[in-house]
Amino acid sequence: MLTLNHVARRFANGVEALHDVSLSLDAGDFVALLGPSGCGKSTLLRLIAGLDAPDGGQLVWRDGVPAPGALGFVFQDATLLPWATAAENVFLPLRLRGIGWADAGAKVTAALAQVGLGGFADARPHQLSGGMRMRVSIARALVSRPRVLLMDEPFAALDEFTRHKLQEDLLALWRELGCTIIFVTHSLYEAAFLARRIVLMSPRPGRIVQDIASEVRSGAAARLDPAYAALVAQITGHLRAVA
Amino acid sequence: MTAQTRLAPVLFFVLMLLVWEGLVRLTNVPAYLVPGPWAIGQAFLQAPSVLLGSLASTLLVTFVALIVSALVGVALAVAMVASKWARAAIQPWAVVLQVTPIVAIAPLIIVWVGDPFAALVVCAVIVAFFPIFSNTAIGLGAAPADLLDLFRLNGAGTWDTIRLLRLPAALPYFLAGLRVSGGLSLVGAVVAEFVAGSGGVASGLAYRILEAGYRLQIPRMFAALVLLSLAGLAINAALAGLARLLLARYGDTTPR
Numbered sequence: 159m160l161t162l163n164h165v166a167r168r169f170a171n172g173v174e175a176l177h178d179v180s181l182s183l184d185a186g187d188f189v190a191l192l193g194p195s196g197c198g199k200s201t202l203l204r205l206i207a208g209l210d211a212p213d214g215g216q217l218v219w220r221d222g223v224p225a226p227g228a229l230g231f232v233f234q235d236a237t238l239l240p241w242a243t244a245a246e247n248v249f250l251p252l253r254l255r256g257i258g259w260a261d262a263g264a265k266v267t268a269a270l271a272q273v274g275l276g277g278f279a280d281a282r283p284h285q286l287s288g289g290m291r292m293r294v295s296i297a298r299a300l301v302s303r304p305r306v307l308l309m310d311e312p313f314a315a316l317d318e319f320t321r322h323k324l325q326e327d328l329l330a331l332w333r334e335l336g337c338t339i340i341f342v343t344h345s346l347y348e349a350a351f352l353a354r355r356i357v358l359m360s361p362r363p364g365r366i367v368q369d370i371a372s373e374v375r376s377g378a379a380a381r382l383d384p385a386y387a388a389l390v391a392q393i394t395g396h397l398r399a400v401a
Numbered sequence: 402m403t404a405q406t407r408l409a410p411v412l413f414f415v416l417m418l419l420v421w422e423g424l425v426r427l428t429n430v431p432a433y434l435v436p437g438p439w440a441i442g443q444a445f446l447q448a449p450s451v452l453l454g455s456l457a458s459t460l461l462v463t464f465v466a467l468i469v470s471a472l473v474g475v476a477l478a479v480a481m482v483a484s485k486w487a488r489a490a491i492q493p494w495a496v497v498l499q500v501t502p503i504v505a506i507a508p509l510i511i512v513w514v515g516d517p518f519a520a521l522v523v524c525a526v527i528v529a530f531f532p533i534f535s536n537t538a539i540g541l542g543a544a545p546a547d548l549l550d551l552f553r554l555n556g557a558g559t560w561d562t563i564r565l566l567r568l569p570a571a572l573p574y575f576l577a578g579l580r581v582s583g584g585l586s587l588v589g590a591v592v593a594e595f596v597a598g599s600g601g602v603a604s605g606l607a608y609r610i611l612e613a614g615y616r617l618q619i620p621r622m623f624a625a626l627v628l629l630s631l632a633g634l635a636i637n638a639a640l641a642g643l644a645r646l647l648l649a650r651y652g653d654t655t656p657r
């Protein structure tokens with residue numbers, strides 16, 4: 159689906175965030191980009207989203223650069239419009255692309271239901287908990303039915319209970335929707351639980367040091383699965399080798 | 402606010418009045434130097450309609466100037482965020498206007514504009530417009546970077562970004578500026594009236610203050626000043642109420 163060839167990014171202040179990153183991503187995959195803070199994960203995700211351009215190498219999309227709407231982005235914070243209701247926030251991407259409420263209404267309702275917020279269409283962000291706000295943010299990304307969903311540490315600011323629940327719900331959504339998810343995280347537990355493929359990055363300048371295949375997990379019970387524990391142990395070993 | 406915190410400033414105000422009246426009586430200061438609250442009240446009651454009419458005249462200038470300031474301030478701030486050219490062109494002029502002492506240029510404005518009411522409004526706008534303008538400009542630039550990225554990802558144009566993101570994000574900043582400008586607009590109106598003197602509309606509160614001063618009616622002069630202060634307090638409270646009303650749906654996290 160997307161191939162990155164020797165991608166490099168150096169910022170104007172001389173910081174080299176990415177150094178020779180080559181990676182090939184398959185459609186329908188769930189990929190975790192795992193690495194320590196400051197290793198260039200967000201930079202890589204912004205390059206994939208087209209929000210930033212590389213200084214070297216290229217990104218090649220097999221079916222052409224995604225049109226607006228084919229690409230969903232979920233940020234670390236929910237980044238909702240504080241003055242707008244949950245439904246208005248989810249409607250926003252469609253509205254920006256010129257789609258009226260008459261055509262969008264049903265999609266917005268469906269997206270909110272998908273993330274388990276069916277009854278909260280008229281709630282404003284300050285009336286929702288952090289986890290619910292993140293759910294609205296995910297609904298906002300899903301409402302366009304994106305081919306690719308980019309997520310930048312979306313659950314990092316949540317408590318463990320909420321995070322586990324959202325991880326399980328995200329896995330279920332991914333299975334249901336069949337889109338490609340590229341998920342940035344610095345939690346190896348999160349990467350091991352969610353992803354089918356774990357791309358491990360080195361400290362800055364970011365390079366890819368390991369590419370680990372995983373298996374699809376089937377919900378909450380998988381956290382107690384010995385295979386999951388073994389994968390966590392394997393990644394931990396790689397981390398120690400890198401650091 | 403609880404009933405107690407609401408009551409406290411009122412009680413303090415009454416106490417201050419009592420102390421003031423007591424001191425004036427004890428020391429036997431003549432009323433043409435320092436009148437007590439009692440004398441001021443009486444001076445007001447002698448001809449309330451004249452003073453209230455003047456207050457209305459000053460307030461009219463104040464409100465028109467505040468509305469013009471809001472329109473001009475927001476329009477210039479939006480122009481600045483929409484175009485780099487406009488930013489470079491507007492910024493220095495706004496600062497020049499801000500640092501211009503109004504008393505120095507008011508006589509010129511009064512001569513140039515001709516119409517006395519319009520001249521007063523222009524002077525008050527010059528004094529009042531900067532806080533609205535600079536606050537709104539800051540608010541327009543304070544939209545979160547992630548949301549700007551989201552707008553870009555969905556192909557939003559400059560105008561959609563301003564309308565759906567930057568303007569609503571700037572509303573709390575605008576309202577904070579409006580509250581400062583409300584007081585300044587009143588100050589600007591009175592200063593302009595002072596400069597215009599009897600050559601101006603000759604009906605505002607400043608004219609009553611001047612007139613009372615010439616005639617050594619000091620309690621009446623104080624009565625006009627008290628009206629001015631009360632008008633300032635009322636404007637401030639009204640604009641604070643407006644901000645609370647408009648920002649209710651923003652939740653508690655926005656600057657007030």
Ligand SMILES: Nc1ncnc2c1ncn2[C@@H]1O[C@H](COP(=O)(O)OP(=O)(O)OP(=O)(O)O)[C@@H](O)[C@H]1O
Pocket residue numbers: 169170171173174175193194195196197198199200201202344362
């Ligand atoms: N716009 C920028 N200008 C200059 N330097 C930048 C910019 N954006 C990021 N950097 C630098 O590039 C490096 C990588 O940043 P990036 O945000 O991609 O890291 P990250 O892996 O996402 O970290 P975290 O896990 O903390 O979010 C950091 O050292 C950062 O300081």
Ligand SMILES: [Mg+2]
Pocket residue numbers: 199200201310
């Ligand atoms: Mg990051």
